[in-house]
Amino acid sequence: MNCAEFQRVLAEIIDGGGSAEQESHLESCSTCSSLVSDLKAISGQARALQASEEPSPRVWQAIDRTLQQWQSDLDYIAEQARTLQATEEPSPRVWNSLEIALRQEGLIRQPQRARSVVSFFERWRMAWLVPVAATLLVAGVILSQRGDQGGTQIAVRPQSPPSQSTSTNDDQQVLEAVASRTPAARDTYAANLRNVNAYIHDAEQSVQADPNDEEAQQYLMSAYEQKAMIYDMALDRSLP
Amino acid sequence: MQSSQRWARVAVVVMVTTATLAVGQTRKEFRFTVEPRSNISVTNRYGSISVKPAAGNQVVVTATLQSGKVEVDHNQSGNRIELVSHLLPGATAENSRVDYELTVPADASVSLQSTTGPLHAEGLSGDVVAEGAAANVDVRDVSNAHVHIKTLNGPITLTNINDGHVEITSVSGEVFLNDVNGPFVDVNSSSGAIHYDGDFGFGGEYILRSYSGNILATAPVYASIDVIARSVKGQVENDFPLHPKTHSSFPIDTMRSLVGTAGKAASSVKLLSFSGKIHLKKR
Numbered sequence: 001m002n003c004a005e006f007q008r009v010l011a012e013i014i015d016g017g018g019s020a021e022q023e024s025h026l027e028s029c030s031t032c033s034s035l036v037s038d039l040k041a042i043s044g045q046a047r048a049l050q051a052s053e054e055p056s057p058r059v060w061q062a063i064d065r066t067l068q069q070w071q072s073d074l075d076y077i078a079e080q081a082r083t084l085q086a087t088e089e090p091s092p093r094v095w096n097s098l099e100i101a102l103r104q105e106g107l108i109r110q111p112q113r114a115r116s117v118v119s120f121f122e123r124w125r126m127a128w129l130v131p132v133a134a135t136l137l138v139a140g141v142i143l144s145q146r147g148d149q150g151g152t153q154i155a156v157r158p159q160s161p162p163s164q165s166t167s168t169n170d171d172q173q174v175l176e177a178v179a180s181r182t183p184a185a186r187d188t189y190a191a192n193l194r195n196v197n198a199y200i201h202d203a204e205q206s207v208q209a210d211p212n213d214e215e216a217q218q219y220l221m222s223a224y225e226q227k228a229m230i231y232d233m234a235l236d237r238s239l240p
Numbered sequence: 241m242q243s244s245q246r247w248a249r250v251a252v253v254v255m256v257t258t259a260t261l262a263v264g265q266t267r268k269e270f271r272f273t274v275e276p277r278s279n280i281s282v283t284n285r286y287g288s289i290s291v292k293p294a295a296g297n298q299v300v301v302t303a304t305l306q307s308g309k310v311e312v313d314h315n316q317s318g319n320r321i322e323l324v325s326h327l328l329p330g331a332t333a334e335n336s337r338v339d340y341e342l343t344v345p346a347d348a349s350v351s352l353q354s355t356t357g358p359l360h361a362e363g364l365s366g367d368v369v370a371e372g373a374a375a376n377v378d379v380r381d382v383s384n385a386h387v388h389i390k391t392l393n394g395p396i397t398l399t400n401i402n403d404g405h406v407e408i409t410s411v412s413g414e415v416f417l418n419d420v421n422g423p424f425v426d427v428n429s430s431s432g433a434i435h436y437d438g439d440f441g442f443g444g445e446y447i448l449r450s451y452s453g454n455i456l457a458t459a460p461v462y463a464s465i466d467v468i469a470r471s472v473k474g475q476v477e478n479d480f481p482l483h484p485k486t487h488s489s490f491p492i493d494t495m496r497s498l499v500g501t502a503g504k505a506a507s508s509v510k511l512l513s514f515s516g517k518i519h520l521k522k523r
Contacts, residue, residue: 140485182355188393189373192393195411195412195430195451203514218449219449219512219514221432222428222449227393229409233373
């Protein structure tokens with residue numbers, strides 16, 4: 001057996017060992033011997049790499065469980081929000097005033113929350129829920145408007161998006177919260193809210209004009225992300 | 241003679257004024273010993289935060305407090321350090337200002353918050369998170385790290401960020417990216433303009449998106465990019481030498497959109513605006 005014949009059956013030798021004739025050639029030929037040795041080493045490394053990099057089924061199951069948990073959390077939050085609305089929860093202004101009064105009396109202090117970069121990222125990640133929820137709402141409206149025009153029926157409960165007046169009321173409450181703490185900042189927040197509301201309005205129109213336009217959906221999500229950020233900063237959730 | 245007397249009087253007035261202003265100020269220093277890859281968080285209502293790298297395993301914080309209406313709460317839990325400006329009754333934006341200067345090990349991750357800023361971090365290889373409504377944010381010389389910035393109307397400048405995972409959200413603040421590259425660079429602005437000047441690295445995804453703010457991207461001719469630029473209502477201009485693409489996922493309107501590649505098209509570049517103008521320039 002010469003080198004060319006040997007190298008034609010190289011794969012079989014690597015996988016399962018060779019015949020007596022092949023073993024004999026291997027012992028007598030340093031080139032083929034070195035080649036087999038290198039290939040075996042590479043093959044071993046590749047197997048080790050695959051074993052260490054590929055997530056185990058448990059990881060996938062954990063991800064699946066987490067996603068299901070998020071879905072159930074979202075359902076729970078939506079249900080709580082509906083219940084809260086139905087029971088005429090006092091407005092944030094009431095809670096805000098109460099908090100200010102208690103603080104002035106020295107009965108409460110600013111809470112010291114545990115903070116870390118990790119918690120920061122987690123909060124940012126959760127902030128995406130706002131635009132996602134908004135997109136789902138818009139998608140729900142679009143689907144309900146399409147009615148029985150055919151096509152795939154997606155199991156989204158028809159809901160109305162927040163009306164303009166609801167949004168305005170929310171904005172007003174946020175601006176009052178800002179003014180109560182830093183009066184000079186109110187105008188800045190008001191201008192930025194107007195800006196973002198115009199962004200949301202235009203993006204919503206684009207989505208309604210073409211519900212399949214992914215770019216328009218991205219604009220809408222970006223707009224809601226910005227509004228969530230403004231609310232977050234205005235209400236100072238991130239500050240202790 | 242009269243002139244020298246006048247100058248002397250001015251000097252006295254300046255000294256007295258400075259002394260009066262400084263009476264309420266307090267300067268405090270805190271030192272913490274940390275392990276590698278520590279986390280440092282500074283939450284400030286009003287005032288600046290500046291972070292610079294230093295050799296060793298010490299975090300040194302110098303805080304200048306404007307008055308007794310504010311105090312600095314500090315806490316170390318293992319490798320995590322928290323500093324918080326704690327406003328006391330009677331605090332106002334003027335008298336509760338605290339200016340922080342930190343030196344940290346270069347591999348530390350920092351999280352900085354201040355409504356007014358400015359916020360500054362440089363020379364780090366750990367993550368940088370900065371948030372401030374009106375704060376001017378300046379981050380430079382950071383590598384292999386996440387850089388996440390949020391402002392309302394504060395301008396943001398990132399310089400010399402290598403291999404960064406960059407996410408920026410600003411409503412009306414202008415964003416300047418100079419020599420910023422990495423696997424993921426995402427800028428989301430409403431009315432603030434976005435300026436990118438750099439080579440877009442090799443193999444990253446770059447998304448610069450605005451509502452009404454203009455987007456100006458400047459790249460050297462050797463940049464390896466796959467570009468999509470599209471403005472729904474604004475103009476798109478290009479004077480960068482791109483190879484046109486024959487296939488696009490959307491209809492090409494030469495006034496409002498652009499697709500093309502340069503070099504090996506290693507990095508994906510998306511310049512997207514609703515009504516802002518987009519301009520891709522050759523450096």
